[in-house]
Amino acid sequence: MFRIHPLVSVLLCCFTFWFHISFGYLITCSGIVPMRYRNDKVSITDFGGVGDGKTLNTKAFREAIYRIQHLRRRGGTLLYVPPGVYLTESFNLTSHMTLYLARGAVIKATQDTWKWPLVAPLPSYGRGRERPGGRYMSFIHGDGLRDVVISGENGTIDGQGGIWWNMWRQGNLQFTRPNLVEFMNSRGIIISNVIFKNSPFWNIHPVYCSNVVIRYVTILAPTDSPNTDGIDPDSSSNVCIEDSFISTGDDLVAVKSGWDEYGIGYGRPSSHITIRRVTGSSPFAGIAVGSETSGGVEHVLAENIVIYNSGIGVNIKTNIGRGGFIKNITVSQVFMENVRTGIKIAGDTGDHPDNRFNPNALPYVKGVTLKNIWGVKVQKAGSIQGLKNAPFTNICLSKINLHGMTGPRSPPWKCSDVSGAAIEVSPSPCAQLSSPQQSGSCANHF
Numbered sequence: 001m002f003r004i005h006p007l008v009s010v011l012l013c014c015f016t017f018w019f020h021i022s023f024g025y026l027i028t029c030s031g032i033v034p035m036r037y038r039n040d041k042v043s044i045t046d047f048g049g050v051g052d053g054k055t056l057n058t059k060a061f062r063e064a065i066y067r068i069q070h071l072r073r074r075g076g077t078l079l080y081v082p083p084g085v086y087l088t089e090s091f092n093l094t095s096h097m098t099l100y101l102a103r104g105a106v107i108k109a110t111q112d113t114w115k116w117p118l119v120a121p122l123p124s125y126g127r128g129r130e131r132p133g134g135r136y137m138s139f140i141h142g143d144g145l146r147d148v149v150i151s152g153e154n155g156t157i158d159g160q161g162g163i164w165w166n167m168w169r170q171g172n173l174q175f176t177r178p179n180l181v182e183f184m185n186s187r188g189i190i191i192s193n194v195i196f197k198n199s200p201f202w203n204i205h206p207v208y209c210s211n212v213v214i215r216y217v218t219i220l221a222p223t224d225s226p227n228t229d230g231i232d233p234d235s236s237s238n239v240c241i242e243d244s245f246i247s248t249g250d251d252l253v254a255v256k257s258g259w260d261e262y263g264i265g266y267g268r269p270s271s272h273i274t275i276r277r278v279t280g281s282s283p284f285a286g287i288a289v290g291s292e293t294s295g296g297v298e299h300v301l302a303e304n305i306v307i308y309n310s311g312i313g314v315n316i317k318t319n320i321g322r323g324g325f326i327k328n329i330t331v332s333q334v335f336m337e338n339v340r341t342g343i344k345i346a347g348d349t350g351d352h353p354d355n356r357f358n359p360n361a362l363p364y365v366k367g368v369t370l371k372n373i374w375g376v377k378v379q380k381a382g383s384i385q386g387l388k389n390a391p392f393t394n395i396c397l398s399k400i401n402l403h404g405m406t407g408p409r410s411p412p413w414k415c416s417d418v419s420g421a422a423i424e425v426s427p428s429p430c431a432q433l434s435s436p437q438q439s440g441s442c443a444n445h446f
Contacts, residue, residue, distance in 0.1 A: 019151030022340075029240035029274045033190050033213045036149060038098050041074035043080045051084015056110065058089040060386060062125050069094040076147060081105040081155065089115055090178065090409035093142040093150075099192055101155025108158045109139045113167070118175060122172035122184075122207060124235055124258030126353050130168070130201075131225075135175050138182035138205065145186040152216070156195040161225060168226050177201035177227070183209050192216045200227050203248065207234040208268060215242045223283050225249035227423070230280065231377035232256055235268040235295050246280035252307070253278060254288040257324065260357040263294025264323045270295070275302040282307075285315035286339075287331060291350030293363065294324040307336040313375065314342070316368060320387065321357035326363040332420070336375040342402040343370060343382030345392060347417070362390035367440070368420075371398035378402040379425050386417035395420030396442040397429055 036430060041063060043049070049060040053261040068077040076096030083104030089112070093099065095229040101107065118134040119141075121127045139159050143149055150157075168174050180199035183189050189212045196203050204219070206212045214231055221228035230246035233239040235258040246252040257263060257270045263429060275287060286307030287399045290295050299352065307313050313336040345368065381402040386392035395418055413431035421442045422433040 003130055027276070028242060029276070030215050031240060032238055032240055033188050033211050034189060036076060036098065038076050038078035040075070040077040041080060042077060043082060044069065044086065045082060046344055049081075049086055049140045051082065051086050051105070053085035053087060053108070054087070055087065056250045057086045058091065061088050061091045065091065065094050065097070069417070070098045072096070081107060081152070082218075088226070090117060090137050090139050090141060093140065093145060093148055096147045098149040098151060099140075101152035101157070101238055103153035103155060105152065105155035106158055107140075107156070109160045111160050111163045113163060116178060124263045124268065125263030125292070126259065129259075130131065130176040131173055132147050133175060136178035138179040140181045140379045142182070142186055143184040145183065145189075147188045148157040148183070148186065149190045150194055151190065151192045152194055154195055156197060158197050159199040161200040161218040161221065161228065163199040165225050166336055179203070179205045183203070183212070184206065185209070187211045189213070195220070197221065198225070199379055201227055202229040204231045205234060206236045206239060209236040210238050212236060212239045214240070215244065216372060217244045219244070219246040219248060221248040223249055227250040229254050233270055233272055233273050234258075235266070237271045239273045241274065241278065242276045244278050246278065246282075248282055250281075250282060251285045251288040252282050253281045253302075254285070254290070255300055256290065256292040257295035257297050258292055259292045259353050260321045260323075261361070262353060263292060264361060266295060269296045269324075270297045270323070273300045275300070275305070277304045279306040281309040283311050285312040286310055286336065287313070288315045288317065289326055289329060290317040291319055291322070293326055294322045295316050295327045297329070298325065298327045300329045302330070303332045305331070305334045307334065309334070310339050312341045312344050313339050313378075314344070314370060314375070316345040316365070318363040318365065319350045320359050321348070321352055321361050322350075322363045323358070324362035325366075327364070328366045329368045331370045332372050334373040336373070336378065339375060341380045341382060342373070342375050342378045343384070343400075345384040345389040345418075347385060347392070347396070365392040367394045368392070369396040369398070370400065371396070373400045373402070375402040378404060381413050383414040384418045384430070384433070385415065390418060391420050396434060397425045397433060398442055399423070400425045402427065
């Protein structure tokens with residue numbers, strides 16, 4: 001059972017209250033995609049759907065979506081999933097539709113993995129993320145779509161990922177595991193008021209997309225479930241992630257943009273990503289950038305974040321061979337509790353798709369601002385370790401307090417190949433970040 005620590009709940013309420021008082025309203029980026037009202041409505045039961053948890057409903061979902069696609073009702077169509085458990089194989093969505101899950105509705109993935117369709121690898125990855133060749137299609141999939149909503153009354157999309165996790169543990173995977181929900185080459189996407197659980201691999205993966213809103217979602221997977229990232233915006237722009245709870249086996253939110261030479265060649269960055277009022281726990285990172293950043297990542301804002309019982313609070317990660325850039329990243333108003341490492345920025349993280357990567361393709365990391373961060377029970381304050389021939393520059397740490405497990409101070413920071421500034425940071429940062437005058441890194445934040 002997943003429970004939020006009482007202290008976390010209090011702090012989250014305080015954050016929300018502070019924003020109401022300060023601004024008179026709750027700041028949101030969700031307006032980038034307007035919610036659509038659909039005059040035309042159909043139910044999955046109209047197409048033979050049976051919510052008994054045993055009947056396979058693949059035909060019903062595919063026929064319903066075929067009807068929506070080809071009748072093209074003005075304003076689109078809402079596909080209603082009433083209470084019940086609807087077992088199904090993977091299926092594709094279409095444009096101008098809403099998939100609406102009633103309270104008590106569960107769309108559950110079949111565990112017949114041998115029936116799972118294969119799709120081509122992403123061009124910015126060159127192969128499946130886990131295995132060479134293609135990859136299994138996501139459970140709920142969309143490619144080249146516009147104006148799609150997945151919403152409802154907190155119904156559930158259950159990937160039944162246990163069988164996939166065991167295949168990964170036993171080394172039996174032939175291809176890369178399926179994501180729970182993936183949109184490719186799409187725009188005008190809203191995902192809200194749905195529970196996602198037990199994804200075989202990454203949970204929500206918008207890739208090559210623009211104008212995406214993910215809000216009021218709950219994402220759950222066991223802490224030992226491999227690679228069950230919560231939300232991974234990937235080579236996408238104008239993405240809004242807000243007001244969500246995530247507890248999974250990997251990073252809660254990880255911004256990506258392609259893998260080594262394939263990501264460099266594809267050349268599509270992730271930009272203008274907002275992550276706000278997200279709470280959760282993970283054995284890995286709360287808020288992450290990377291490590292697949294070969295197309296570049298820029299203009300990321302993460303604020304009002306609560307992270308507890310986690311490996312790393314904030315993790316910006318890349319590697320030799322990645323190339324690309326990470327710049328103009330701001331993380332602010334973060335509370336973390338019981339975290340092994342508070343902040344980690346590293347140039348030696350992640351594997352490579354093959355031996356054709358260019359070791360001279362070094363990442364460019366500049367303009368990372370971390371401010372107003374408070375942590376308790378933090379074992380290590382942090383490390384910032386750039387690359388010898390590509391140092392990380394303009395790193396700004398401001399108003400950061402990371403308290404240790406047994407006393408008011410954590411062990412010292414560990415730094416190399418980095419320059420920037422630090423103001424009001426405890427424990428005291430490394431010498432490379434000791435002076436606010438150094439390169440003017442924090443000049444725009446006071």
